[in-house]
Amino acid sequence: MPDIQTQGTEEVHPDVLLVNRARQGDVQAYEKLVKQYDRQVFRIAQHITQNREDAEDVVQDAFLKAYEKLDQFQGNSKFYTWLVRIAVNESLMRLRKRRTGRMVSIDEDVETDEGSMPRDLADWGPDPEQQYGQSELADILRKTIQGLPPGFRTVFVLRDVEGLSTEETAETLGLSVPAVKSRLLRARLQLRERLSRYFRKNKRDGAK
Amino acid sequence: MTCTEFIAQLDDLLEDRVSITLRADLEEHLRTCEHCVITMNTTRKTIEIYRSHELYELPTDLRDRLQKAILAKCKKC
Numbered sequence: 001m002p003d004i005q006t007q008g009t010e011e012v013h014p015d016v017l018l019v020n021r022a023r024q025g026d027v028q029a030y031e032k033l034v035k036q037y038d039r040q041v042f043r044i045a046q047h048i049t050q051n052r053e054d055a056e057d058v059v060q061d062a063f064l065k066a067y068e069k070l071d072q073f074q075g076n077s078k079f080y081t082w083l084v085r086i087a088v089n090e091s092l093m094r095l096r097k098r099r100t101g102r103m104v105s106i107d108e109d110v111e112t113d114e115g116s117m118p119r120d121l122a123d124w125g126p127d128p129e130q131q132y133g134q135s136e137l138a139d140i141l142r143k144t145i146q147g148l149p150p151g152f153r154t155v156f157v158l159r160d161v162e163g164l165s166t167e168e169t170a171e172t173l174g175l176s177v178p179a180v181k182s183r184l185l186r187a188r189l190q191l192r193e194r195l196s197r198y199f200r201k202n203k204r205d206g207a208k
Numbered sequence: 209m210t211c212t213e214f215i216a217q218l219d220d221l222l223e224d225r226v227s228i229t230l231r232a233d234l235e236e237h238l239r240t241c242e243h244c245v246i247t248m249n250t251t252r253k254t255i256e257i258y259r260s261h262e263l264y265e266l267p268t269d270l271r272d273r274l275q276k277a278i279l280a281k282c283k284k285c
Contacts, residue, residue: 027279031279034278034279039266043266055264056270059278060274060278063278063282064281067285068285121243121247123250124249128257129261138261138263145263160258161259181219185219188218188254189215189218189251191254192250195250196250199250
C-alpha cells in the first residue's frame with residue numbers, strides 16, 4: 001500500500017492525488033492506479049466468477065467503469081475499496097450470465113447450516129501443505145474455495161485473502177458488519193472442514 | 209463455556225480482538241476441550257495457507273494486454 005503524504009495538516013492518500021489528476025484527463029495518472037490494482041481485481045474476479053475469460057473481462061470493465069465514474073468517487077472511502085465494489089458487482093453479473101440467467105447474489109446459499117459447528121475434528125500435522133507439491137496444493141486450495149457458496153467465498157476472499165477490514169468488506173458488499181462477521185466465520189469453518197480431508201495427520205490420500 | 213459459545217468468539221480470538229476477561233474464559237475452555245483447540249489451530253492454519261498462496265496469478269503478457277486495452281478505452285472516453 002502506498003505511503004500517506006501530508007499536505008498542510010491533512011493527510012492525503014496518494015491514490016486520491018492520482019484520482020484528481022485522472023479526473024482532469026491525465027490518463028497516465030490512471031495508468032498508475034491500473035498497474036497498482038489490476039492483479040488484485042483479477043484475483044477477486046477469478047475467485048468469484050471461477051472463469052478465466054470472465055475475470056479478464058471484469059478487469060477491463062471494472063477499470064473502465066471506475067474511470068467513467070471518477071466524478072462519483074467521494075474520497076471518503078479508499079479508491080481501492082470503491083474499485084473492488086465495482087469489480088465484485090461486475091463479477092456477480094458475469095457469474096449470473098454463466099448460470100443462464102439464474103439470479104446470483106451475495107446472499108445466495110448463506111442460510112446453509114454447513115460449517116456452523118465443526119464436525120471433522122481430526123488434527124493436522126505442523127506443516128500440512130508440505131505433504132503436497134506446489135501445483136497439487138494450489139489445485140486443492142482452488143477446488144476447496146470454489147465449493148463455497150458465492151456469498152461466503154466473496155467475504156473470505158476480501159477479508160482473508162485481500163486483507164480488507166470487516167468494515168471495508170461490509171461497505172464494499174453492501175452488508176452489515178454482523179453479516180460479514182457471520183459469513184466470515186462460517187466460510188473459515190467450512191474451508192477448514194473441507195481442507196481436513198487433505199491435511200489430517202496420516203491421511204495423505206484421504207479424499208481424492 | 210460451551211463449544212458453541214467458544215466458536216462464536218473464534219474469529220475475534222484469532223484476530224486478537226477479545227477483552228482480557230473474555231480471553232481468560234476462552235482459554236479456560238481450551239484447557240478442557242481438545243476439539244476446540246484443534247478447531248482453533250486448524251482454522252488459523254486455513255487462513256494462513258490461503259493468505260500465503262497465490263492461486264490466480266495474472267501472467268505478464270495478459271497483464272500488458274489488459275492494461276493497454278483499458279487505457280486505450282479510457283483515452284476514447
